Amino acid sequence: MHLVNSTAGYGALTKLFHWLIALLILLQYTSANIMLRTPAEATTLGLGQDTYYNWHKSLGLVAFFVMLARLANRRIGELPPWAPTLTPLEQRIIHRTEQLLYGALLIMPLSGFLYVMAGNYGVRLFGLWDLPNPIGPAPLTSQIALWVHVACAMLLLLPLGTHLGLVLGHHFGMRDRLIHRMLPGRTTRL
């Protein structure tokens, strides 16, 4: 398998970043829902609210750096040709959806970071190190960043749902094995 994308298929790095981000997104939505529903003195699954906040912030920052690496990787090599089972309309939808996903997944960690730093809440990375605060208290900036973070979290579900609907519909509905294009050891040939 090639390391980077080529006309023969997605490269190993694209596949690695793709599934890593999918896992991180799942963890981010899960941790956010738990931390916002766990009262300060209570625990959920044996962990306190603080722990969920720390992990949400820490994994969110990891997601940011993975997204930067993913973006750089996408510019290397040549994108594989479209799957032959996709209609021109579906190709256009996928193209726009991917742009929205890339954009939203950069805005999410940036707005989260801005919110907690300008709000002076800080980040204790994986519960171990307090990151320096490069912004300092700025209540209005913090409130705007929070609004962007929450709104983007909801809006992101739209391209995500479209992406999953198209991929799962093709793979299981049309039985064209579309998911194989993103699996290790497979090429784009269906």
Ligand code: HEM
């Ligand atoms: C890809 C990265 C991220 C995703 C997908 C994500 C997702 C979410 C979601 C779904 C919520 C719940 C929003 C709501 O309905 O109220 C949330 C809240 C929150 N996120 Fe993130 N997040 C990410 C990164 C970060 C980062 C990097 C930080 C901070 C360094 C952060 C800090 C927070 C905080 C503090 C809240 C709670 C906001 C409140 O009090 O309402 N997030 N996030």
Ligand code: HEM
């Ligand atoms: C949850 C977060 C997810 C995000 C943010 C995401 C994002 C993307 C993006 C941006 C691409 C274009 C290739 C690239 O630039 O890397 C892509 C391709 C793909 N994704 Fe996802 N994806 C997610 C989840 C999933 C899941 C759960 C599946 C399987 C059920 C899936 C299946 C695929 C397939 C098969 C392709 C290749 C499509 C093709 O070119 O034929 N994705 N994804």
